Amino acid sequence: MKGDNVAIRTEHRIRTGLLIVxxxxxxxxxxxxxxxxxxxPSFGGSALNGTVLLNSALATNKHTDPTADAYGIEEKTPAxxxxxxxxxxVINRMATAASGQIMDNNxxxxxxTLETSNFTITVTVSPTNPNNLxxxxxxxxxxxxxxxxxxxxG
Numbered sequence: 630m631k632g633d634n635v636a637i638r639t640e641h642r643i644r645t646g647l648l649i650v651x652x653x654x655x656x657x658x659x660x661x662x663x664x665x666x667x668x669x670p671s672f673g674g675s676a677l678n679g680t681v682l683l684n685s686a687l688a689t690n691k692h693t694d695p696t697a698d699a700y701g702i703e704e705k706t707p708a709x710x711x712x713x714x715x716x717x718x719v720i721n722r723m724a725t726a727a728s729g730q731i732m733d734n735n736x737x738x739x740x741x742t743l744e745t746s747n748f749t750i751t752v753t754v755s756p757t758n759p760n761n762l763x764x765x766x767x768x769x770x771x772x773x774x775x776x777x778x779x780x781x782x783g
Contacts, residue, residue, distance in 0.1 A: 730743050731743050738762050740753055748767065750766050764778075
């Protein structure tokens, strides 16, 4: 009889355990729908997040330019600055001299061709509209050409 009591108790414990587990698993699950809110302003997020994202990206950026100074500004020597100024002045005077040869005193383009050691500049009148000019610049060294149209209405 004692064995029967033990078997009944064991069966009772198993049934009670299964009842507790089934009640725990049968509880109602609660969830809400997932809603996506973009953070990046490029993808529809708030524009106020732009600065935060940029600062975060800059803070995590481990790449540095070994040739740049602390502020990312290239320091030039006074000699480099002088050379650049002289170069700009020479190019400006050459452009002024070249444009003086293809323009009249009123500032209108004159059809013709201007040849330098590196460039050929051709000014032609449009056959369909005499007020439109075509200016073609040919680089003699590379063969590259640039063409643009100009209205000659003064």
